[in-house]
Amino acid sequence: MRGRQRKVGTAVNSQSLEGSTVLVIGTGGIALATARLSAAAGARVVIAGRSPDKVAAGAAATGAVAEHVDVSDEASIAALAERLGSVDHVVNLAAAPANVALPRLDHAALVRAFDAKVFGPALLASRLSITTSLTLFSGFIAWRPAAERVAMATANGAVAFLAQALAVELAPVRVNAISPGIVDSGSWDGLGQGKAGFLERTAAANPARRTGSPEDLADAALFAMTNPFMTATTLHVDGGGRVA
Numbered sequence: 648m649r650g651r652q653r654k655v656g657t658a659v660n661s662q663s664l665e666g667s668t669v670l671v672i673g674t675g676g677i678a679l680a681t682a683r684l685s686a687a688a689g690a691r692v693v694i695a696g697r698s699p700d701k702v703a704a705g706a707a708a709t710g711a712v713a714e715h716v717d718v719s720d721e722a723s724i725a726a727l728a729e730r731l732g733s734v735d736h737v738v739n740l741a742a743a744p745a746n747v748a749l750p751r752l753d754h755a756a757l758v759r760a761f762d763a764k765v766f767g768p769a770l771l772a773s774r775l776s777i778t779t780s781l782t783l784f785s786g787f788i789a790w791r792p793a794a795e796r797v798a799m800a801t802a803n804g805a806v807a808f809l810a811q812a813l814a815v816e817l818a819p820v821r822v823n824a825i826s827p828g829i830v831d832s833g834s835w836d837g838l839g840q841g842k843a844g845f846l847e848r849t850a851a852a853n854p855a856r857r858t859g860s861p862e863d864l865a866d867a868a869l870f871a872m873t874n875p876f877m878t879a880t881t882l883h884v885d886g887g888g889r890v891a
């Protein structure tokens with residue numbers, strides 16, 4: 648296990664990101680916030696994704712190094728591993744939602760959803776040389792299924808079990824999952840004028856009486872990266888939305 652220890656109170660119990668390399672996969676709002684907070688904590692950050700323009704913009708906005716990866720493509724993952732060599736922390740935030748009614752759900756959409764969250768991360772774990780932690784992203788819909796969410800509910804559920812399985816196989820590298828609730832990360836912008844009302848209704852129903860910010864989730868990702876005793880765990884950062 649690598650990562651310098653940092654003092655918290657009187658106990659030395661947390662790994663600092665200072666001087667470490669953090670690979671953030673994805674260019675959505677939570678990925679960019681994770682890159683920003685990791686850089687602020689002293690890490691060298693690499694942002695990787697499949698859309699060169701989005702990766703370049705994300706890297707410019709966060710001071711990260713831009714890299715290419717398509718996690719649905721084994722050769723792309725292997726090439727990234729070759730270029731990067733060893734990395735200390737990996738956070739996968741890739742997601743390919745397939746939110747359609749059951750009669751319209753097809754095999755290709757299911758595969759894309761599982762490629763981004765389950766198969767891709769399993770291959771990342773197998774190909775990349777990781778010294779300290781791997782953090783996966785699940786989602787509250789697995790614990791609170793809703794109509795038109797079969798693909799995402801099952802992919803997110805699989806992420807929680809993938810984290811447990813990888814934690815055993817990659818030990819002492821720690822592997823965890825984070826399960827967000829509804830977060831205004833940019834991914835709801837497609838709702839257009841309906842977005843504000845959707846976020847308000849969600850906040851009113853959540854026990855935390857708010858929706859999440861990208862920073863709420865980035866903070867959890869940093870916790871998963873630096874807490875040396877947390878592994879094989881799914882951390883629910885969902886405002887309590889899964890039980891409301």
Ligand SMILES: NC(=O)c1ccc[n+]([C@@H]2O[C@H](COP(=O)([O-])OP(=O)(O)OC[C@H]3O[C@@H](n4cnc5c(N)ncnc54)[C@H](OP(=O)(O)O)[C@@H]3O)[C@@H](O)[C@H]2O)c1
Binds near residue numbers: 678716
């Ligand atoms: N935001 C929420 O309310 C919410 C709720 C529950 C769970 N989550 C989870 O939290 C994580 C981050 O969410 P977010 O809203 O910040 O992100 P997001 O806006 O959904 O962005 C997803 C990212 O994944 C990338 N991606 C998709 N397929 C990929 C592939 N095969 N290879 C590489 N990159 C790929 C997309 O790239 P392109 O843009 O190039 O396609 C995009 O950058 C996701 O796992 C999401 O499911 C979010």
